[in-house]
Amino acid sequence: MALSITGIAPNTGPKSGGNTVLITGTDLNTVTTVTIGGTPAVTFTAENAFLLRAVVPAHAAGAVSVVIGDGTTTQTLAGGYTFTAVDASEPLVSTLARKFRVDVNTGTLSVPVWTQVRAVTDFKPARDNNLEEDDDYDSDGYGSKTKTMINWGAEIKVGRKIGFSTGVYDPGQEALRLASEEFGADGSMQIRYYDRNGGPEAYMGIGTISWEPEGGEAKALDVATCKIDGQGKLARVPNPVA
Known part of the structure; x- marks a missing residue:
């Protein structure tokens, strides 16, 4: 090259x-x-x-x-x-939580096949910072903390829907559900989430998958919550639709 x-x-x-x-x-x-x-x-x-x-x-x-x-x-x-140039007088317009799209890699790390997770009704990306105290004698009695680790994850709530003519569950959802039943590498998936409107927010990482059906009474819809616990770095990536 x-x-x-x-x-x-x-x-x-x-x-x-x-x-x-x-x-x-x-x-x-x-x-x-x-x-x-x-x-x-x-x-x-x-x-x-x-x-x-x-x-x-x-x-x-x-x-x-x-x-x-x-x-x-x-x-x-x-x-x-x-x-x-930043225009301080420019009107600001709210963005919506539903701007995010979530994809899972149903291929391999070397040859990824990105499959959209459809019927998402709620998506919550999360980061948890580990802070350690690093104050010393020269801090004049004031405390100090420094970030030493970042844990990331995401929670995806989905409606369990099937194809109108095929009767088959959404392939993205099914990939996550099946991964949740496995151990080790088979129980993890590479995911990415990004602003479907082409904005700068776009991230990718590998995480362990959990799948929890909500159940409910006779009139309730079939809903499940997928939890992703990050393994290693959550990387910023170019937005694939930018």
């Missing part, structure tokens, strides 16, 4: 900078310089050869080029990023 840059997401952000972007391409693990609009990125880290995470610097409003280099050659994404 040779060094290349194919995209950046999100491709817009405030002129004050400070937001994180994901750069896609090849040989990104060899990158030694990243500039956005001619200004070096605040920080950058190659996740692998195809994905690089960078923190955007401040810059005047307008479209700029993104340039990466490996010490020998450079590659440019012309006009790849746009700095926007």
Whole structure:
């Protein structure tokens, strides 16, 4: 492979900078310089050869080029990023909880097949930070805590619905339910959730699956709650519909 840059997401952000972007391409693990609009990125880290995470610097409003280099050659994404001016008087519009879409990988890690989980009625992503006290004699009597670990998970409530003509349960739901009955790797799945409108919120990780039917009285609908307990990192990823 040779060094290349194919995209950046999100491709817009405030002129004050400070937001994180994901750069896609090849040989990104060899990158030694990243500039956005001619200004070096605040920080950058190659996740692998195809994905690089960078923190955007401040810059005047307008479209700029993104340039990466490996010490020998450079590659440019012309006009790849746009700095926007913040308008404090701009009206704000509420977003909705139902903006999130959830997919499960029914393929393999090397060849993923993303299958949507349909009939979601409630979705709650969660993070739990472990904080340890790190105050010392020089803290002037004030306490101090530092984050040492992040646990993540999600709770998905679904309506148990079948195809109108096939009579078959939703494949995404079924993949989760069947995984909940297994142990070890077979009891875990790779999931991703993201803003279905193309917004910047998009995450992916592997978690252990639990499945709890709610039951109920005769007139109740068939509803189940799927709980995902994260195993390792929950990574920010480019939004697949951006």
